[in-house]
Amino acid sequence: MDSRNDEEAPLVSASGEDRKFRAGKSYTRDVHILSISFLLIFLAYGAAQNLETTVNKDLGTISLGILYVSFMFCSMVASLVVRLMGSKNALVLGTTGYWLFVAANLKPSWFTMVPASLYLGFAASIIWVGQGTYLTSIARSHAKDHGLHEGSVIGVFNGEFWAMFACHQLFGNLITLALLKDGKEGSTSGTTLLMLVFLFSMTLGTILMFFIRKIDGEDGKEPVGSPVGLVDSLVSLPRMIITPLLDIRMLLIVPLLAYSGLQQAFVWAEFTKEIVTPAIGVSGVGGAMAVYGALDAVCSMTAGRFTSGLSSITFIISGGAVAQASVFLWLLLGYRQTSGVLGTAYPLIMAAILGIGDGILNTQISALLALLFKHDTEGAFAQLKVWQSAAIAIVFFLSPYISLQAMLIVMLVMICVSLLSFLFLALKVENVFTHNE
Secondary structure, X not given: OHHHHHHOOOXXXXXXXXXXXXXXXXXXXXXXXXXXXXXXXXXXXXHHHHHHHHHOHHHHHHHHHHHHHHHHHHHOOHHHHHHHHOHHHHHHHHHHHHHHHHHHOOOOOHHHHHHHHHHHHHHHHHHHHHHHHHHHHHHHHHHHHHOEOHHHHHHHHHHHHHHHHHOHHHHHHHHHHHHOOOOXXXXXXXXHHHHHHHHHHHHHHHHHHOOOOOOOOOOOOOOOOOHHHHHHHHHHHHHHHHHHHHOHHHHHXXXXXXXXXXXHHHHHHHHHHHHHHHHHOOHHHHHHHHHHHHHHHHHHHHHHHOOOOHHHHHHHHHHHHHHHHHHHHHHHXXXXXXXXXXXXHHXXXXXXXXXXXXXXXXXXXXXXXXXXXXXXXXXXXXXXXXXXXXXXHHHHHHOOOOOHHHHHHHHHHHHHHHHHHHHHHHHHHHHHHHHHO
């Protein structure tokens, strides 16, 4: 099989003729810059998002709901925007949405937060499509210029980016823990200083983004405003959105994609507000989310290294689902707020377990989609963003109106549905492989 020969190709070509490739342009510099830029931007945004429901209360919750509805719809057209703008320009423009959202938190009101949330939905969609396009393109170019195996280089480049990105919760929330000391809900002086520090970090990240190089040949394939290219792209959009849903494998994965968004939103909207804040205060949100981010980062790297195929993905995802389900059952049946060391330790332990589950889902869902949808990777990952964003938006909109107990029941039901659906898919795919052999 050709694909097997590709997988077994050596990382570095041994022949003397191929050594000439090593004189080509190195793209590792661009990976470093892109990774650091995302870290600086998202350590600020991630920590600010964690505080939205506790500091801005209902305004913060509804704003995040609006943000993810906007993100969901804009994700459907983001590939067209990135194709017309170019991935570097999309990355630079995308950073402005995060900057404006944090700036709006300096004077939070319906007139500042709602427009900022709507614009960030658009900015987030193009920055993530741009990130995927840019990183894949430079990895392929680096492999070609240096005579390296393309798959190995893509793995190395993505490994560096996601390892760095996973640290944003750790560093951002440590800054929150250091600056928001008083723990007084709605403290103006503490939150203002914090948001100014975040804006400074985001500004550095945005400036850094200008220093990544444009992809060779990206400009000029289809001139911006070209009527033919624009019309063709618009005509193909419905097909790109609908076609993946005609595949039974995607339909069986959709509950898992939705759950991955639900569990993230639960941490941001419910866990920080209902569990962490009453136990250790608003300032303690930073510490709990730093623990969450640290375990998320470690587990992302560890789970990625143990991923070898569908069987390993099935085992790892099942373990992550059981871990998160144990926290939801603990909160629903046995958790009671206490004082002293245990009162502080319990939310941190829960944050650690939830972070482990999130790290597993992030790495394994990406690997699963890449494994099952090799011929329509863009469509598969577009579905991931659409279903994640829709689930996150639903949680933020429902959060002010339903109890913690009701939300926990929803989470447990979704874990069961998504896990059963995924296990059925795994058995179905394994049976296909067995019959083919």
